[in-house]
Amino acid sequence: MLASLAASFPARPLPRIGVGVLIAVALGLLIALPLGLDNYYMRLATTVLMYCVLAWSWNFIGGFVGYPSFGIAAFFGFGAYAGAILLSAKIIPFWLSPILAAAGCFAVAVVIGMPILRLRGHYFAVASLGLGEVFRELAMSWTALTGGGMGINLPPMRPAFGTEAQTFYYAMLILALVTLGTTIVVARSRLGVAFRCIRQNEEAANMIGIDATRSKIIAFAFSAALPGAAGAIYASWVGYIDPSDVFDILNSVKAPVMVLLGGTGTIFGPAIGALIYLVFEEFVTHHLLQFHAGMLGIIIVALVLFMPHGLLETLRRRKQGQA
DSSP states (O other): OHHHHHHTSOSTHHHHHHHHHHHHHHHHHHHHGGGGOOHHHHHHHHHHHHHHHHHHHHIIIIIISOOOOOOHHHHHHHHHHHHHHHHHTTOSOGGGHHHHHHHHHHHHHHHHHHHHTTOOHHHHHHHHHHHHHHHHHHHHHOHHHHOGGGOEEOOOOOOSSSOHHHHHHHHHHHHHHHHHHHHHHHHTSHHHHHHHHHHHOHHHHHHTTOOHHHHHHHHHHHHHHHHHHHHHHHHHHHSEEOHHHHTOHHHHHHHHHHHHHHOTTOSSHHHHHHHHHHHHHHHHHHHOGGGHHHHHHHHHHHHHHHOTTOHHHHHHHHHHHHO
16 A cells, blocks of 8 residues: 555656756856855866857757857857957947847858858868858958957956956856756757757758758857857957957867767766866866877877767766666
């Protein structure tokens, strides 16, 4: 009798409550984190949040859809310049710059995505890589608007609350949470199913009624808008930008590497990969600075050979094998 009574009450709510409590605790720790950090660790915390945004953003087009994009640097730089130009002209307040930068990058990505998303594989990868160079040359040449090679100096920002470092930390934290929320919603929606179908077999996806072209453009636009917002925050954070900085091709390489580290097409894998990559980057910067680019290449080769599915998927497969 007791067994039948116990069986009538499912045990599922408890794990859900546990997950909710865990999320609330993690969020509370992230909010309280700046109160106990010095400037160096504040910079690291803000940087890892920015890396999370870039990794989650790349995951839309590269992880869910399976199109190897190298356009993150293009839209990060576009957003940085959009925010810097508007702020230096004192047209908008700081909090509005990432929103407008994201909207601008979204619109540009839709227009650009229509032709280049007809390409596939390495052809698309090369085309997306070229976007960063095109935008960089535009920034270098359009001196009247962008300052050319001299860059743009941004006016000092009055902190909204706390110190200036805390303001930028919380701005990047809000953007990271928005990016994570978008990732979760998309992953659990019909759009996420469409993305995965395209990754598995694009022709078959079209045959079962999925508008593959429209879905790819949406994924590409998401992967552009959120780095654009991060670029706008970054511009105000550092106070000065130039084309070689914000259009750095390494930003287009870092994002897929971080996703590959954590796990492509997963929700929390990109964040884990971003944290691992930051730890590695800090170690190399302090001890092997002259070998930074070479070490990044070694990581890419090691990932392809030993962890092609990312850390989370590798651990899951090992656990299933042991079971």
